[in-house]
Amino acid sequence: MATAVLKAARIDVRANEAVKQLLQEAARTCHKTTSEFLLDAGIAAANQALADRKRFELDDDQWQAFQTMLDRSVQPPKRRLNALLTEPGVLD
Numbered sequence: 001m002a003t004a005v006l007k008a009a010r011i012d013v014r015a016n017e018a019v020k021q022l023l024q025e026a027a028r029t030c031h032k033t034t035s036e037f038l039l040d041a042g043i044a045a046a047n048q049a050l051a052d053r054k055r056f057e058l059d060d061d062q063w064q065a066f067q068t069m070l071d072r073s074v075q076p077p078k079r080r081l082n083a084l085l086t087e088p089g090v091l092d
Contacts, residue, residue, distance in 0.1 A: 011039075013038065023037065023038065
C-alpha cells in the first residue's frame with residue numbers, strides 16, 4: 001500500500017485521549033504503528049468515498065443494460081412518489 005513508499009508530507013490529527021487509545025489498540029491488533037493504521041484506514045476510506053465519483057467499470061452486458069436505461073423514455077413519477085416530492089413535509 002502507499003505506506004511502503006517514502007513519506008515526506010505530514011498530516012496532523014487531534015483527538016481526545018479515549019479516541020487516541022482506541023486507535024492505538026486497533027493498530028496494535030493489526031501489528032501496525034498508529035500512523036500506519038491511520039494512513040491505511042484513511043486511504044481506504046478516501047478511495048471508497050471517491051470511487052463512485054471518478055470511475056466505474058461495466059462488462060459488456062452491464063454496459064448494454066445501462067445504455068438501455070439511459071435511452072428509455074421518461075416515465076411520470078408514481079403517485080406516492082409524486083406526493084412525497086410535492087406535498088409539504090412535517091418540517092415545512
